[in-house]
Amino acid sequence: MSIRTLTLATLATIALTGAAAARDQIRIVGSSTVFPFSTAVAEAFGKAGKFKTPVVEATGSGGGIKLFCAGVGVEHPDITNSSRRIKAIEVEDCKKNGADITEVKVGFDGIVLANAKTAQPMKLTLAQVFLALAKRVPVDGKLAANPYKKWGDVDPSLPNRKIEVLGPPPTSGTRDAFAEIAMEGGCGKAVGAKEADLTGSKCHAIREDGAYIEAGENDNLIVQKLIANPGAVGVFGFSFLYQNADKLQGATVDGTAPTFEAIADGKYPLSRSLYFYVKKQHVGVIPGLHGFIAEFTNDRAWGPDGYLAAKGLIPLPNKERGEVAGQANNLAPLRM
Amino acid sequence: MTDAPLPIASPRRPNLSRRRARRRAAERRFRWYGMAAIGFALLVLVVLIGGIVRTGYGAFLATEIGIDVAFEAETIDPAGTRAPATLSDANYRTVLRKALAGAFPQVTAQRDQQALMGMLSSSADFRLRGMVLDNPSVIGTTQRVWLKASADIDTLRKADDIAVATTAGAGALQLLADGATVTLRAGPGAFTGLFADLAARRPDAVTNGRATLGSHLPGYMVETADGGLLRLTSFTANEATGDILLAPEAAPAQWFTLIVSPPEGDRRIDDRELAWYRALDAQGRVRTVFNTTLFTSADSREPELAGVRGAVVGSLLTLVICLLLSFPLGVMAAVYLEEFAPKNRWTDLIEVNINNLAAVPSIVFGLLGLAVLLGFFGMPRSAPFAGGTVLALMTLPTIIIAARAALGAVPPSIREAAMGMGASPLQTVLHHVMPLALPGILTGTIIGMARALGETAPLLMIGMVAFIVDVPGGFTDPATVLPVQIYLWADAPERAFVEKTSAAILVLLAFLVVMNLAAVILRRRFERRW
Known part of the structure; x- marks a missing residue:
């Protein structure tokens, strides 16, 4: 290929680009x-x-x-x-x-919290979700770095397992919605949060000590990680739970399971x-x-x-x- | 050096042989470390590629279902004109529905028929339309057409993770139908086996000697020799009641009990679909073929219809632009800097900057492309032309550095000889230095191109991370590239895209291997050593 052909070809392509102004x-x-x-x-x-x-x-x-x-x-x-x-x-x-x-x-x-079917199903409340995942939580009326290591520490009714949540990174819209609906909503219900001046967007901060693991947004890898690690809980869009209903189970939130119907009629709290x-x-x-x-x-x-x-x-x-x-x-x- | 023997100190030091042994051991150890390092790298590579192949090989296979389709003239072309517009607009879903009703006459409810249609890919009616348009003479005939199965059926066949344990039933089976439910009797103790199995697995499902089943429990079914299938809803050791999945004859000659695990609730396929699939399979109407769609179609939201062709063509178009821009520019820059430019502060500055540019994160080039190419020059979004230009900017430093190294490796004696024979500096470079440096330059270019082939980050900003169904036909058509396709599929919620993702990675790897192999061959063939 001589240099002349190369130049010609380049020019021709540039000319072509100019021609495609209208869009169909x-x-x-x-x-x-x-x-x-x-x-x-x-x-x-x-x-x-x-x-x-x-x-x-x-x-x-x-x-x-x-x-x-x-x-x-x-x-x-x-x-x-x-x-x-x-x-x-x-x-x-x-x-x-x-x-x-x-x-x-x-x-x-719906935003769902789900774990592998091989593990025990989770029954959560918004307040528990907040207490398990917030960066700072009210302890004895004062704000403190989240001390909870196990679900059982948050509430005795929850399994005595390490808190290990795979969820979306801060760049994702799912994370924004999760912070707004789940964290803020849970914050309003958590005992002592208001007294510790924890309201509104102050509740959005998610802990960074390794209990919450940023694991990509809506990603099949999360599903695979959850199956491989039955102790972990994942946060993602309902469609992933729907497509993987044979491997994963959604946690009930405030007593409602994330089903098609519950999200449609607004009973399930985490929907947008x-x-x-x-x-x-x-x-x-x-x-x-x-x-x-x-x-x-x-x-x-x-x-x-x-x-x-x-x-x-x-x-x-x-x-x-x-x-x-x-x-x-x-x-x-x-x-x- | 002379051949005189080295003076050896004598008498010999007594520990000399020990030290020599130690030195040799150190040498052996060192080699062993090297081999271990390579071995570890190979092991990791084998694990990685093995993992990809293991998940991805399934995507190269596709499941097809053979359906006897009657191409009735009344439905397709009632007027008998055979005009292409009529044939094209005909309702092929009706044709398909009738064909499926022919295969499963027992399925009459509208919802069930819809579920039955769901076993085939949503493109099935387009396939029938294509057949009729290609060859209108099929109208009026009945043909067995092999249609693509839906992704769920495809996954069911490939994964083969539903275990069905079959045991022959003893005694004559009596069926007493009452609407949709059936009572089964076959003499005392006919269901003892099933009962024992369930009691062992889930004792909580048994109360007062009666087992009550549900979708959270394994499926217990009765199959008759004529292909009937009944799902038990509750049973004792002697008698059972169940639903009809596929209607059996009144008095079947032979019967079998089936234990289907995992439970219905833990599968994508429900019992009814499983029954249909088993019936089709038993009739030899399910087959696995090579998945040509993977290579002939572009992206789709239906896993069974998605292919890499759009991405492969997009990658090629992008690389062509990238090569056309970066190769001539890079080589010219390298020749000037290496052969003609004076050595001063300016050229030093340029050199430092080129080396820096090679290390700039690729997303920065994307931002540059967005601001300058799309914003200022008004290039179309998502087009290989813009993508190729951005990648060319990214590849340029790699090519310049490789080309300069290749030019610098040509010994000065070549230049001196050419000059001595009266060649001008330009003639020296073009006739003598360049041909010798070219293999090295090409190797560098190919490695740069291989890197460009694997990039997604710079393309994100200029809109090439997009869902594009049409295969691009030119440099300004919207297009995507292979690594972007991998990323999009990895993100898709449908399960069947997992294997597609791995298959696309294999295709990308094949591309890279071919390109790097070309670099090695070029080097072997043409490289000169002095």
């Missing part, structure tokens, strides 16, 4: 929790054959919203997935850059809503965007018997599903 493919960014569901819809949508299969990136909820709100135009994504509701400050950012958005609530996700946001200006410009929303909000996808339920998404109640679908398909503007 939906681009989706955002939460890795919504990723398995969003990709399943994208694939079904692409298989129907009318449009190209959308490209879905797992950037995390925050990163996705940042990309999404950066502006209007083909170089910006059309949809962002989020495992939490968009924040007011992010909506401001979107407005500033000219993007009008529609919110679509797609369903629920999942969303995606659509940029209205892109509808009609990017081919198929409207069709994608219709596919996602079709009962064949997000209904109780839909293919997303088979992937572990917990569907919205029937009534709410109808309302959300109506709003989504009419591209109703976001109301905070």
Whole structure:
């Protein structure tokens, strides 16, 4: 290969890049929790054959919203997935850059604490979860570094096993939700927490003395580690428990087991809503965007018997599903 | 040196031979340490690769189920036009449903039929459509079509972790059906074996001589010679009641008791699906074949439909861009720095910086790519073009360093001889030094490329860590690369992706082995030693 051919080839590829300005493919960014569901819809949508299969990136909820709100135009994504509701400050950012958005609530996700089926099932309360995992806990009315080494130390009703929890790292949305719902919720119920001035986001800190092990986010490795180590408890999204129900068992929290039904009707305390946001200006410009929303909000996808339920998404109640679908398909503007 | 014998001190020192023995022992020990180190490294490698192969080999096999499909003209093409649009839009799920109903006529409830469909991959109707579109003459015929099984059935067949213990039953079996439940009688003590087994395993399931079963207990079933299958719900030593999984004849000639473990609650497959699977298997309608899908399709959310083709093509496109940019630039930079540049503070500074650049974490190049390539030059997101450019920046220092080393290894006598014959400095370098240095440069380039092939971090920032179903057709199409595919599959909740992950690692390893082998061969073939 002579140098001349190389130069020519390079120039040709650069010319090619310039030509591809228009986009005929939906681009989706955002939460890795919504990723398995969003990709399943994208694939079904692409298989129907009318449009190209959308490209879905797992950037995390925050990163996705940042990309999404950066502006209007083909170089910006059309949809962002989020495992939490968009924040007011992010909506401001979107407005500033000219993007009008529609919110679509797609369903629920439970955060489960699970261990191997070979081990004794765990029956936990939120307060126990907090006491076992918090960095600082109230001891005799004073705040102290977490002294509990065994579950049995937290509460005599729990097994006398070392506290060993595999959970998501601080970068993950699941961890944020766990801190917000489980840690903060447990903190409110723990005896003596309020007196020790432990409220709100002060309860979010998780201990760093080795009892809580950061083990990747939603990862099959966690499942394998739990099976190999029956003493350990894992924290992850419900879909992993659902797919591995033959090997793992979910701990009951405040007396409720993490089942499909309990999460759907809100009995199970550790659940959160999942969303995606659509940029209205892109509808009609990017081919198929409207069709994608219709596919996602079709009962064949997000209904109780839909293919997303088979992937572990917990569907919205029937009534709410109808309302959300109506709003989504009419591209109703976001109301905070 | 002369050949005169070394003067040896005499008389000999008495401990000389002892010291020599000690020295030799030290030498032997040293060698032994080296061998032990290599042995340990090999052992770790064998364990690692062995582990990957053990989990991953299953992904190269796929389970198929043979279904007799009637391609009825009324369903597919009622007007008889054979127009491609009609054939393409026909409802092949109905065709499939009817075919499955033909295989299991007893399954009539809508929910059960849906579960039956679930045993096949969700792509099965697309397969039928493809058959009809390829060859419309199949309409009106009935054919045995081998369809891909769903991931759960595939895993069931591969893992083979459901143990079924079969014992022949004694006495004539009487079945008294009452709706969906059946009472089984076969003379006194017919179920003693089962009863003893359960009482030994789970004494808590037995009260007053009657065993009550549930999904947390192993499955106790009765199979008849004609293929009927009954799941017992409760039994005593003499009599049992159960549900019909597959309807048997009224008075079966021969019967067997089955003990199925693990319990239904501890499996992905329920008893009914297991019954269907066993029935199909008994009829020879389940087979294991080489999984070509792994190499012919791109990513999918259904494990049985996912393949590495998209990622392999994406990796190739990315590497082509990376090579086209980094090789010429790297070699030119190296030639200038090594052969022409004056030695001064500036070139020293450049050299230090190049060496530093080689050690910069790769994610930094990704951030650079995001800010400069995507932000400033407006390159498309997720495209191999942007990815290749980022990887080229990352590979450049490696190539420059390797190329400079290769050029520096060419002895000065070559240059002096060329100059002495009247060649210009440019001619000297291009005609004499470069050809001798090229094998070394290429080796360095290939090793740099192999590193680029394994990178994910810089690609994260420019959007190549994405779910992409279409195989990329050009440098600006959205694409992903092999290591990213491995990462995405490792993250997927579906169990069957575990083996897919390992299989993708094997494919990546094969790529790396080929590239490194090429580097070794190039070196062996063309390298000159002085």
